[in-house]
Amino acid sequence: MKKINDIGMLGQEFLLYLYWKSFEDGSFSLEHLGLxxxxxxxxxxxxxxxxxxxxxxxxxxxxxxxxxxxxxxxIRKGRLPESAKLRINSKELEWFFQIKTSPLKISSVKLPIxxxxxxxxxxxxxxDATARLDLIMKGIFNTFLMDRENSSYVQDLKDFLGIK
Amino acid sequence: MTKLQKGSVxxxxxxxxxxxxxxxxxxxxxxxxxxxxxxxxxxxDESTGWVDAIMCFxxxxxxxxxxxSYFVFALRTDKYSFGAAQIRPYLEEALYLFQxxxxxxxIAAQQSKEIKEQVTRRMKMNSYPKTTITEVAWDMDKxxxxxxxxxxxxxxxxxxxxxxxxxxxxxxxxxxxxLKDMGGLxxxxxxxxxxxxx
Numbered sequence: 402m403k404k405i406n407d408i409g410m411l412g413q414e415f416l417l418y419l420y421w422k423s424f425e426d427g428s429f430s431l432e433h434l435g436l437x438x439x440x441x442x443x444x445x446x447x448x449x450x451x452x453x454x455x456x457x458x459x460x461x462x463x464x465x466x467x468x469x470x471x472x473x474x475x476i477r478k479g480r481l482p483e484s485a486k487l488r489i490n491s492k493e494l495e496w497f498f499q500i501k502t503s504p505l506k507i508s509s510v511k512l513p514i515x516x517x518x519x520x521x522x523x524x525x526x527x528x529d530a531t532a533r534l535d536l537i538m539k540g541i542f543n544t545f546l547m548d549r550e551n552s553s554y555v556q557d558l559k560d561f562l563g564i565k
Numbered sequence: 566m567t568k569l570q571k572g573s574v575x576x577x578x579x580x581x582x583x584x585x586x587x588x589x590x591x592x593x594x595x596x597x598x599x600x601x602x603x604x605x606x607x608x609x610d611e612s613t614g615w616v617d618a619i620m621c622f623x624x625x626x627x628x629x630x631x632x633x634s635y636f637v638f639a640l641r642t643d644k645y646s647f648g649a650a651q652i653r654p655y656l657e658e659a660l661y662l663f664q665x666x667x668x669x670x671x672i673a674a675q676q677s678k679e680i681k682e683q684v685t686r687r688m689k690m691n692s693y694p695k696t697t698i699t700e701v702a703w704d705m706d707k708x709x710x711x712x713x714x715x716x717x718x719x720x721x722x723x724x725x726x727x728x729x730x731x732x733x734x735x736x737x738x739x740x741x742x743x744l745k746d747m748g749g750l751x752x753x754x755x756x757x758x759x760x761x762x763x
Contacts (some may be wrong), residue, residue: 408741408744408750409750410755410757411741411744411750411753411755412741413757414755414756414757415741452757452761453761479761481757498573504739505739505740505741506715506739506740507576507740508575508715509573509574509575510573510574510575510576511573512573512574520570520619521632523570523571524569524570524632524637525632525633525635527569527570527574528569528632528633528635528637528702528704528711529633531574531576531702531711532704532707532709532711535576535578535709535711535740538740539740539742539743542740542741542743543743546743546744546747546753549753549756554756555756555759555760558756558760559760562760564760
């Protein structure tokens with residue numbers, strides 16, 4: 402059976418969810434996966450694309466995107482996130498990468514810097530960090546799927562965006 | 566410097582339907598499909614095969630194969646490629662000299678083809694092929710295969726040679742794979758439609 406490789410607008414909704422959570426405290430508990438607490442923040446840039454069919458798109462750059470009211474203004478007008486830079490912290494490790502929604506995938510991952518000089522150890526650490534990030538992102542996506550099952554999810558998101 | 570040691574990475578994740586029973590099997594399989602150096606006189610313009618992940622000239626020993634629970638190796642592709650504009654001056658010169666030397670008014674198509682092949686061979690002698698090296702890490706505990714690339718040119722080559730080498734089928738892994746446990750895309754529906762209506 403051929404697997405789906407694109408989830409359409411669910412990818413944009415996922416990035417919108419990450420932006421929303423980043424605006425709040427950005428923390429996720431992935432204890433059930435043995436990953437502990439994870440913190441996310443959207444940094445450097447976020448690209449928004451209109452879903453109204455007017456062809457509008459914009460890229461907003463700032464070190465503190467969560468605090469920028471202009472991002473929420475734009476989203477309110479139906480411009481959904483298409484790509485952004487995401488920072489993840491977990492157990493003193495940090496990843497920084499690009500996330501795109503169509504198709505949904507992460508790229509250009511800066512793996513945690515450990516200061517390790519031994520090549521063999523460095524490879525082992527980077528491989529573990531790669532596998533761990535894969536698990537973290539899958540865990541966050543699962544949390545997103547669970548959260549959106551909540552009956553108050555749509556209203557909570559509307560409240561966050563300031564949509565009546 | 567290998568991506569396993571330094572720099573930003575872009576990763577594609579796969580799951581094979583079986584894993585080899587030990588390192589000997591992996592080593593033998595890699596040797597069977599090891600990279601074969603491309604020589605200028607080769608008829609082939611491209612060669613793809615496995616090399617060691619750290620010493621990408623090593624296509625025999627694979628000394629860096631084992632890292633904890635991972636097998637690490639790399640896919641190497643060497644390719645000679647000359648664009649039309651790159652070939653043109655040398656080809657035009659060769660055709661012109663052939664015409665003068667043989668006192669010809671025009672050159673037959675077959676002869677032109679042979680001259681072009683000679684020119685291309687000469688260009689190969691004076692250049693190196695373009696090399697692409699892509700690292701692979703295969704987690705033996707979880708069975709997951711990490712390819713350190715998202716290139717649309719590299720992935721099909723990798724899948725093809727990996728499946729032949731290890732006689733297995735690879736399935737793409739996505740971060741949204743759990744969606745199927747929720748009943749798929751149709752079942753989860755859209756929240757966007759409930760917020761924006763245009």
